[in-house]
Ligand SMILES: Nc1nc2c(ncn2[C@@H]2O[C@H](COP(=O)(O)OP(=O)(O)OP(=O)(O)O)[C@@H](O)[C@H]2O)c(=O)[nH]1
């Protein structure tokens with residue numbers, strides 16, 4: 001049979017569940033997830049190959065008003081993610097955090113819709129987090145509101161958390177496949193190198209543990225990453241990473257009393273890393289301050305965020 005493939009971009013405001021949705025579709029955690037907005041910072045590809053068909057998903061950072069150079073890069077990753085794809089998936093929430101009004105979508109969503117039109121891109125509307133709805137009828141007003149602004153191919157309410165409705169989305173998306181070679185090896189699940197995934201696993205723990213403005217100003221610089229055998233001949237993956245933050249006060253928070261916070265973050269990350277590689281891991285973390293790094297393209301580049 002002939003090979004087919006489709007490129008699918010996942011776009012939306014921060015925190016609506018784009019990465020959760022991609023992970024659910026792949027049946028594997030490829031992109032980190034947290035309850036803080038702006039979790040995803042770069043384009044992340046997720047690959048799902050079933051027999052002759054290969055779907056390539058592009059998870060993008062949440063589109064938002066840029067406040068610094070890193071934000072600008074993140075928004076650029078969204079527009080890059082929209083070029084040369086076969087279909088876009090606009091993810092919105094079933095329980096929006098803004099007041100519902102037919103003519104005023106949140107600015108970020110309005111902008112994304114303008115971009116879809118400009119690029120003449122087809123799009124599916126996903127209304128995520130339906131598990132949070134008390135009454136399914138609440139969906140109607142949301143569907144009406146979004147359908148006024150764009151002629152979506154279809155509207156699919158689902159829950160990336162429970163998986164409810166995800167199959168329907170998947171079979172809809174397969175329809176946009178075209179005859180083509182597979183761009184990735186059939187066994188690949190992501191384009192991210194292992195090193196990046198490890199740094200991201202550490203950043204996820206920081207996002208989940210820290211509060212207020214601290215997590216947004218963090219980057220993880222993986223300095224050492226190698227596998228060796230212990231004296232008993234058991235394989236172990238050794239990781240040394242520096243957590244970059246923006247202020248001395250943040251450094252104190254990350255380290256915690258007597259180093260307790262850093263220890264906790266390290267052990268949470270180690271747990272995930274061991275599960276990922278299937279062998280023992282050792283995680284050593286340091287914390288460094290680099291003031292205003294999110295406005296310094298050189299540092300942004302060093303951390304792989306451009
Ligand atoms: N109740 C519920 N929560 C969800 C669902 N999908 C995602 N979430 C939660 O929503 C939050 C944001 O999820 P992410 O997947 O990180 O969202 P995102 O759109 O990728 O966010 P950014 O990368 O910041 O743009 C997390 O706390 C998820 O657990 C869902 O279907 N139901």
Ligand SMILES: [Mg+2]
Nearest residue numbers: 018019039040
């Ligand atoms: Mg994300």
